[in-house]
Amino acid sequence: MCRWIAYRGESIALENYVTAPKHSLIEQSQRALEAVASVNGDGFGLGWYGEHGEPGLYREVRPAWSDENLRHLCRHIRSHLFFGHVRAATGTPTTRPNCHPFAHGKWMFMHNGQIGDWALIRRKVEEMIPDAYYASRIGTTDSEAVFLALLGNGAEEDPVGATCAVLARLTELVRASGTSEPLRFTSALSDGRDLYAFRYVDRGSANTLYYREAGGSIVMASEPLDMERDYWKAVPAGHVLVARAGAAATLQPIRQPARIAAE
Amino acid sequence: MCRWIAYRGESIALENYVTAPKHSLIEQSQRALEAVASVNGDGFGLGWYGEHGEPGLYREVRPAWSDENLRHLCRHIRSHLFFGHVRAATGTPTTRPNCHPFAHGKWMFMHNGQIGDWALIRRKVEEMIPDAYYASRIGTTDSEAVFLALLGNGAEEDPVGATCAVLARLTELVRASGTSEPLRFTSALSDGRDLYAFRYVDRGSANTLYYREAGGSIVMASEPLDMERDYWKAVPAGHVLVARAGAAATLQPIRQPARIAAE
């Protein structure tokens, strides 16, 4: 269980969503309201796009709430598209390479969820990563492996299609592994221009995901960042929220992975 | 607000109280029940006496709950007298020198509380530290300053008397500083042989402190470590619990600091 935010729109300082709001990401790191783990203190990360194609990353193993650097960076860095993530580890160690977001070339990804029982399917998921992407595997999380599997399965050309295909395969793997653990996948993916957010579950309830749009900008968050709940819409489970540059966001059903898996 | 444990008795592995019990110190680092801050994730520390006069220390800025080293050390280190502390910072930075316990020669100290508004009286408390002890001030906390003030005011000869005198002076300083903040002092002090625990407050309620005795051993803790509440006794506010080697623990009233202050 983790908490995250993603933003696309006018260039703004990261502090607007990471540290300033009443229920900011930092606040959620100490007192999350809609998660099993209310404390997300096992490291954190920021990723942002600037003038380079590839994003900048700042990842740390300390809790977000006590990190002096984080406040400085959020105040001084501006971006038109950025991610923020606070982690509650589910088994893999608290190291910087295991903190989200992950980056490869111009692509960036972060995740809140669980890929069944990771110990049971780890090798099979790592096999889904082509050699060309395997050198980028510098950590040990399920999330990073899934990110590289997405890229290795065509996400650079068709992000939504590739993610649906990988989710179908993951659903299949988790079910076949004999675990009763769910597959929960609430993720954000971007190439610096467009932003995609997925909310999917196989078994049980999907991890929460909300978004708020205004004036061409959109912010997505595991939990609403303020008390104006009317402005926040939930992404329905089984859907992807697509926020392309210069267009209003759209919701699309994820092509049924379970069905694909069953075919 | 912090949580701590202290033990004196037969030599045992630290894991017996730090990591193993149902409501162990590690558990209290994530879910404290009797504190304003339920999360104590701003660093932690262990201190233990072995065959040397001076104690060993292990202090880290990461949360106790995710520290792999902590579990190894608690399993492998045995001691007849040890301290464990998880920190919820109240203003000073999260650094190793700001983590408890603190050591000077054979003396060791840790604290849970608040010395009024530290910014208002910091210089005056630092003036209470004689030059001979000032070189040991390697951090910036109020707690470390008070520890060195205790030693500089005779704690090595008369721990209880020196602590009462310093508490009287601190009460005076806090009151004179114009703050409405309380002076809360729930602390442990030892020379490796005897163990003293103080529970004192000026204004408001004292931070909790419990102890459990059996067969010549005693464990003291901010919160009971297990569900057998009948075995745990509360140290009354305004008292010091004295656990000398080879003797049953005794409770003594702290000679009224407020009264001394008023004299």
Place this chain on the structure above:
Amino acid sequence: MCRWIAYRGESIALENYVTAPKHSLIEQSQRALEAVASVNGDGFGLGWYGEHGEPGLYREVRPAWSDENLRHLCRHIRSHLFFGHVRAATGTPTTRPNCHPFAHGKWMFMHNGQIGDWALIRRKVEEMIPDAYYASRIGTTDSEAVFLALLGNGAEEDPVGATCAVLARLTELVRASGTSEPLRFTSALSDGRDLYAFRYVDRGSANTLYYREAGGSIVMASEPLDMERDYWKAVPAGHVLVARAGAAATLQPIRQPARIAAE
């Protein structure tokens, strides 16, 4: 002994001086050529001015050479005036608040040197910090104390005059303390607009300082950042290099602190 760089000029990415040059600051963290300590691995820091009055800071206890975040930040952050510092500790602990640069309001400072035997004069230097600045003392280094003493002695109005006065007082204190250790002070100070660099010593040789000017930009460094030694000029000992916005840099003698001290 530490190594540092400071830049003022056209807005550029920090990587131009911190990570890219052949003998960049990162390179100097592992293989300094003109210092007693060739390894500067006891933490590091970046400070930069952007659109806010006060600078941003990134400080870390790990060595600069292995910090992934540092490379990201240097690539993505641009600034018209920035500092970079790699530390070789001389006694105080390796903590983030003990890493340079230090900031207070819009002022920023970093230091390479030694204030005699710090243990002997620490209290007297801390007394030089007025109460209004003492709350900003979050670390324990001599450097941070001197910075706050500079501000408390008028540096905000007259940076060069205040520094000369403080150096006079420090020279006096070090000499009177009975140590044979030198006072070495090679420092940078800025308000985000103008940049001042001091090279001073009382006893022995001054720590090195070089600068290179071109097209309205200036970079200062403990050691030349490239092999084009002809372009680098040494700041003479006992001088301050003043680089005001929109003007060529000038060298001024530091009004003799030793003489002032002797008066």
Place this chain on the structure above:
Amino acid sequence: MCRWIAYRGESIALENYVTAPKHSLIEQSQRALEAVASVNGDGFGLGWYGEHGEPGLYREVRPAWSDENLRHLCRHIRSHLFFGHVRAATGTPTTRPNCHPFAHGKWMFMHNGQIGDWALIRRKVEEMIPDAYYASRIGTTDSEAVFLALLGNGAEEDPVGATCAVLARLTELVRASGTSEPLRFTSALSDGRDLYAFRYVDRGSANTLYYREAGGSIVMASEPLDMERDYWKAVPAGHVLVARAGAAATLQPIRQPARIAAE
């Protein structure tokens, strides 16, 4: 390139070899004399056997030379068999799980060397780890992978035989990978009772390894720990040093991996 020590004999405090000698492991972390990298500042680790079957571990990402905890632990922990390791990373990130030594059950391992071009053969080496040991793969180093491959190939029954077999396979993999990089393997392996140290190379010169025996105790080190060079013997390349409890150490040739590889 890293530096390490291993000890088996009378139970002693770790400080005797880690911190106290003139050219102690800590000294080697800053100024190694017989290595390409003279600075080994990318994390470190201690591993020791006590009263439990499995060893205790303390691993940290900061340089050994500035770690206050390390000095405390080395002074207070005694052991009849312990490892110490300082790391100079060769590509994988500086994280605790990537620091040596590694432990699995009662077995402990550390390594100084290089397995060809890791990016080229990583997947094949990970395939050498049977599923039963793969869950213990918590880091990303070549060294940890080789350790688990050793255990998965029978090291628990026949440490020397299994290591020779794995070295043969690694030699084969490195050669077939098309790299011109060497396979360098200078390692220590123990079950808490017996201690094995291997010095092997395929292509180029082997990393150094020395040992000193006296009165039933043996210490092995990448570089002699003191200036009494006459007491230190070099382990010849292509040999394993076997130090069984209660017996004098013996040198055995490693059954020629290259020849096995060629068969």
